Amino acid sequence: MTVAVRYFSRSGNTKKLAEAIAAALGVPAETVDYPLTERVDALFLGSAVYAAGVDESIKTFLRENRERIGTLYNFSTAALLPSTYKQVAKLAAENGITLSDREFHCRGAFAMLHRGHPDAQDLEAAAAYARSALR
């Protein structure tokens, strides 16, 4: 099975999850600035909530790489919202991409909120999610 990890992270919270997930899967964690070079069976895509939406680069990445994505797995951080699943599900539907209903989300530090998150426990849970999602 071919697997890839991509993410967008402004302040590093989602990057931490991406690195934990990528390490668990034995692949590199790359930003969405790096297009997929071949079709992958599973793409783990990390995003965060900014003003109730996801960054434009996530939208562009999905549009430009849709032919190379087998199943999409969403992971995310946010200060308040439950996850980016809803926003990513809309983008996946628009681009004809299959989205797994298995996602990972945890709190991400923002100003005074959730200091230190994702923490070691969050990263362990993210790694466990990645391993079990592909079983």
Ligand SMILES: Cc1cc2nc3c(=O)[nH]c(=O)nc-3n(C[C@H](O)[C@H](O)[C@H](O)COP(=O)(O)O)c2cc1C
């Ligand atoms: C400009 C900005 C807007 C944000 N808006 C929201 C929001 O609407 N809802 C929310 O739950 N979190 C919001 N957050 C918090 C981020 O989702 C949270 O800090 C996340 O972990 C950031 O991930 P990153 O470090 O990977 O960029 C916002 C953060 C920033 C910087």
